Amino acid sequence: MFPLNYNPRMLDSEPMIRCQLHECQAACCLYGVWIDWAEAQKIKQFAALIIPEMLIDWRDPNTWFDGRQDLDRHAPTGKVIHSRVVENPRHYGGSACVFLRGDHKCALQTAALRSGRHPWDFKPFYCILHPLDLDENGRITLDETGLLLDEPGSCLRPSKIKIPLAVTFEPELRYLLGEEAYQKLMLLVT
Numbered sequence: 001m002f003p004l005n006y007n008p009r010m011l012d013s014e015p016m017i018r019c020q021l022h023e024c025q026a027a028c029c030l031y032g033v034w035i036d037w038a039e040a041q042k043i044k045q046f047a048a049l050i051i052p053e054m055l056i057d058w059r060d061p062n063t064w065f066d067g068r069q070d071l072d073r074h075a076p077t078g079k080v081i082h083s084r085v086v087e088n089p090r091h092y093g094g095s096a097c098v099f100l101r102g103d104h105k106c107a108l109q110t111a112a113l114r115s116g117r118h119p120w121d122f123k124p125f126y127c128i129l130h131p132l133d134l135d136e137n138g139r140i141t142l143d144e145t146g147l148l149l150d151e152p153g154s155c156l157r158p159s160k161i162k163i164p165l166a167v168t169f170e171p172e173l174r175y176l177l178g179e180e181a182y183q184k185l186m187l188l189v190t
Contacts, residue, residue: 004176007141010169011188013162014145019155026104027092027153028130032066032083035124036075040065043108043122049115050122053107058086058098074138075125083124092153120175128176131155132169140176142169164189 035043043050047061058064068082084098091100099107108122120128131148135141142148142165148156166173166182166189174182 005139005181006173006177006185007135007137007139009141010165010173010185013164013189014142014168015159015162016145016149016156016168017159017163018168019157021104023157024153024155025092026096026100026106028155029097029100029106030091030093030095030153032085032097033124033126034070034072034075034080034082035065035126036072037077037079037081039124040081046111046115046122050107050111053101053111053114054099055101055107058084064098074134128172132172140173 043064044061051059051061064084065081066084070080070082071078072080085095086098088094088096088100097106101107101110106123106127108124108127109119112121112123113119129140131154132140132142148154149158166185170182173185177185
């Protein structure tokens with residue numbers, strides 16, 4: 001992982017909590033994901049571990065990416081490719097990332113777990129980051145609360161109390177910032 005920092009917004013507390021997978025059913029996987037070139041190569045390298053976790057129709061690694069490429073100044077290699085998006089009438093919006101399984105779990109994550117790795121070992125950066133985002137300076141941030149809570153497929157739900165964002169997104173921030181940086185962030189949270 002490359003060095004990341006956080007936007008001061010991450011010091012805020014907001015009246016929202018994380019969704020549970022059984023509620024949102026991975027609505028965030030609706031449009032697939034941009035994947036850093038190096039991450040895509042790693043996914044291909046470990047295809048033998050991932051294939052058993054994929055839906056039967058999508059077990060050919062040559063079908064996992066749709067050919068779109070773009071430049072991304074926040075990606076480690078500066079270049080990203082897109083996961084294939086497939087029709088899925090049972091999923092929110094009628095489509096889903098090729099890596100989404102029937103149980104709403106990510107095949108990349110379940111493959112990592114099954115092989116004894118960290119759950120996010122094969123998972124693309126932008127999937128780990130979501131619903132967090134990067135600001136114009138490449139710092140981890142979060143969109144406005146109202147926008148997030150008004151989205152029917154949001155990964156967040158209203159809460160009766162305000163919770164520090166650094167607590168709500170603890171797993172992602174620990175992973176992306178590193179333990180030492182996360183501990184420093186928590187010292188600043190009021």
